[in-house]
Every structure is written in C-alpha cells, then in structure tokens.
Amino acid sequence: MLIYESSQPGRRAKSQAPANTETPASIPASLLRKQKALLPETGEMQVVRHYTNLSRRNFSIDTHFYPLGSCTMKYNPRGAHRAALLPGFAGRHPLAPEVHSQGFLSCMYELQEILKDVTGMKGVSLTPMAGAQGEFAGVAMIRAYHEARNDHERTEILIPNAAHGTNPATAVMCGYKVREVPVLDNGDVDVAALKELAGPQTAGLMMTNPSTCGVFERSIKEIAEIVHEAGGLLYYDGANLNAILGKVRPGDMGFDVMHMNLHKTFATPHGGGGPGAGPIGVGERLLPYMPTPIVGKEDKDGEETYRWLTDQDIPDTIGKLSAYMGNAGVLLRAYYYARVLGREGMHRVGEFSTLNANYMMKKCEEAGFQLAYPGRRATHEFIITLSDQAKNLGVTAMDFAKRLLDYGYHAPTTYFPLLVPECWLIEPTETEAPDALDGFIEAMKSIQKEAEENAEMVKGAPYTQPVRRLDDVKAARELDLVWKPAASEE
C-alpha cells in the first residue's frame, strides 16, 4: 500500500501546511513548473495511520533479534538520537560560519581523533557518506599515491575470493583489474597463491579481517609483508571491525588505508539504504590524499579553535565526496556512542560480540548443525551450512530462514559467503542478552524437527507475516519501481 493510493483530490493537512504559499518573485519563470506536481493528497490522520501501520509491519532491531551476518545489526541507543537532535546541531546550517559552529566542529574533530586511536591510523576523514563511498575514497587514494610516484605499471588489485562484492566493484570503479586470491578450506588466505599473484603490477590488496568466513586471518602479518614487498598497499574493509574493536588495530596489522561503517560498528541506524557514514582512515603514506573537508584544530591566542581543512590545506586531496562533510547527524550519533562507551566500553564491544557468536556457534554445534569451519574459533559471526538438510530433506537454507520469521527472529544472512553452499552467516552482536540467543537456538532445533516431520510445511513458510513468500525472481526480472496513477495506465 502506497500513500498515493489513499490520495483523494482536495484532501489536505491544513494545520501542517506552510503559512506562506506565494511563489517568491526571485525564481525565474523558466524554472517554475507548468503542471501540478504529482503528490498524494491526504489528511493528517491518513498520513499518521499510513506510516504507523507500515512501521507495525516492519521487522526491525527495535522489535526483533536480527542476527544478519556481516551487517552488525546492533541496538541503536536512543540517547544518540536525542543528542543529535539538540537544536544547536539540528538547526545548524552547513554553510554557517565556523565561528558559529565550534561546538559541532569540536565533536567532529574528537570523532576523528577517537577513530584514529581505535584503528591505529594516522589520519581520518569523515566525509564518505557510506561504506561503499569510503571504499571508493580508499582505492582512489591508493591510485593517487602510485601516480604521484610515477608508478604507472600497477594495474591490479588483489582480492581474496571470500570478499564482499563491494571490494571488486570498487577496484573496477577506480580503473583496476581484479585478481582473485584463493582462500583455503580452513578459511585463511592461500599465502602461496598470493606470493605467485603479487608483483610489480600490484597496486594493492583489499581484505576484511576477520574475514567473511567468520574467522580471524592468521597469516595477516605475512600477507602484509608480501604485498608491501611487491610495492602494493593494503586496504582494510571495515565491515567486520566490530569483532576486534578495542582489541586489535588495523594499523598495527599493517594496513595502509581503511573505511569504517559507522552504521555497523558505531551503532548508528541502518536506515533503508541511508543515510550512512563510511569514514576512512589512512597511514602516513596516504595522508596527503585524504578527501576534504577535514576538521583541524588550531591554538589561537591560547584558545582552541576548529576550522575546516580544505584543498588549500591538503593540495593533493582526491577531492570532495559530498556537498558538505558527509551525514552530520549520523556522525554525531557515532560520536555520542563512542563517548558513552569510552575506552573501557570499546574493549567490551569486541569481547562480547565474539563471546555471543562463539556461544551461539557452540550451541548450534551441540544441536547437530554443521559448522562451515569446525575447529576454528568464531569472530563476531560464524557460518553454518544446511546442505545436509537440503540434500536429505529437500529443505534449503532459504526455507529454514523463512520459517525462522514465524518464530519471531529475523533470518541470518543466507547464501553468503558464496564459497559455502546452503549457508547462513549468523552475527548476534554484543547488544543481545543470553535469553535471545537461547531462544534463537531453540527455534532452530524446532525447525529442524519440523523439517524432518513435515518438510512441505517448512517450505511454505512464513505463515505469520504480513506477506507470504515473495517471488524474488519475478521482482528482479520485472523491475517495477514507479507508481503511476490508475488513469494514466489507459
């Protein structure tokens, strides 16, 4: 149901309408629209009911346990929203003079410092508006670095084949050719194969650690040495930073550049596709290329003042990635979260997210589910494979996932990473209490029993949700995203 479908000509929300509806004379006639915009005409109450009903159909972190692997669906503390909505922040114009934005700028400066400290990087820029844009900025800086050294022969980026799809997409977007590095059966990168692949054509290597297999990459020091010796740089995809937050730093592992997904690790909301925040951190060598603006601190006559650093200050910058400086409200929420945790709490994020994952992994194993990497300790997430169930019972990972919704749990990530057949990637996060984890395991045991006794029932799930099973193949083949009023279809 779309809001347009409840539209009736002439309906209005008078008390919400602007008092002044005259067109300002300063807008040239050529820029004014000739036809009325196609907007829904609804009363205030219809709008409230529409969105309230939609939100009640939502499966969200505010209503359900949401162990969606690789997405870090942790609780978004309400205090962060309150802080970001303080009038001094919410009402601040992005073009306000620096002298009127000292409070906001000081928060951003401190956030840069906290992120530097927790990642072991030498510089941080907050401007990228999402993880993917952070990746783009990171690889663009790698490119700028090689070009500044007149090292034009480096045309390849190495990427382990367990990587997130965004990594090869980023490398190609930045003009590089992707070389896949195989991953061994135990989840580690095949170091011998990496040695063969690295060379004078290598611009860099992109990887997550812990990897997408839910295990810590044990050969990271050797990998860093091989890539550095070949003259390449190491890119850290911060997707899995939650597992090591406060415990191990990418900078110390040898990474030269990274992005952080604040909407994962720093608890800002995963809005429906945005707004996000994907700050980047860099080591010494990439400092001159960071995207602008960055917040700098100066000591003026004994008083600390903050100002934007622009291409005047960083002449070799790769440039701007957003109109101002990223999504300010999201960055403020992350700043609040980091300050509330403090150094102490930051450690506990890594500890409890891995503790919760290992607890669940053990319970899954005890319940008879097949682990993808038995014998390895889980990081903040782990993988099970339901290929036995698919083979013997005809009930697939997708069927199990759909049935889980009926038990009141959001499904884990299914069919990713691609290396493991019929897999689930399960990430509980540190914000869940043991009873939620136990409840999830009980639901899985129960579904297993159902699958053995009545496979057809499980294959038809879900039964209790606002919609039954959707035809995702039809949705992908016949994209239909634009609403048209019924009359115009004639």
Add this chain to the structure above:
Amino acid sequence: MSNLPSELRYLSSHEWLRVEDDGTAVVGITDHAQDAMGDLVFVETPEVGSSVSATEEAGVVESVKAASDIYAPVSGEIVAINEALEDAPETVNQDPYGDGWMFRIKMSDPSEVEQTLSADDYKALIEEEA
C-alpha cells in the same frame, strides 16, 4: 547428476564450448552451473566485435542468490551474442546447452581448445567439489 554432453569441451569455471565447423566456438554455462546459481535474472554478454582472451572475464550472470563472471574459454573476436537472453535470462536455466548459449568467438588460436576439459574431466571435477 547433471547433464554433460560428451561432444562439448568444459572449463573448471563451469563454462562449456562447442567448436563449430566454421572454426568459431559457441560458449555457455553448464547445467551444473545454472543449477548451482538458481533462477537467473540477468545475463551480460560481451559486445560483438570486442576481443576476448582465454580464461579472462567476458560476461556476467546474476541470480537472486549470486553474481558470477563468465570466462572466455579461448581467445578471439566476439562475432555473435545471444540477444534473446537480455529479456529471457531464464532460457539459460531451461536449456543451458541449446537456446541458452551466450556468445560465439572467432578463435585466434584454435590450439587453446586443447587446454579445456573433456566431459569426463569436468565430471570428475564437479564430483570432487560436491
């Protein structure tokens, strides 16, 4: 067990090729590959007139589960593509060795065909992977 015509040649990355009498090679993905991918929703073929190199990416297939590169089994020039797949990617699922073909290469080095796998070799490979 999936269908593996013995007259075709195969790649470990799950493409098949059929060498025609006119010296061109027709390429598609195997029955095993389409089964593992599930319902395809998008097929990207190379452009006619472009050149491809053996074992390098020449296209992409996407299902609701995954996206995967298609590799060229041999080097040469693309002389034809299966345009029907743009509107009907499901043809690959229905008939991977027939109407689901993807592109045709005019080979620059026919000896490269010897580097590809026979049906028996490919069968052994997918059995090992299973």
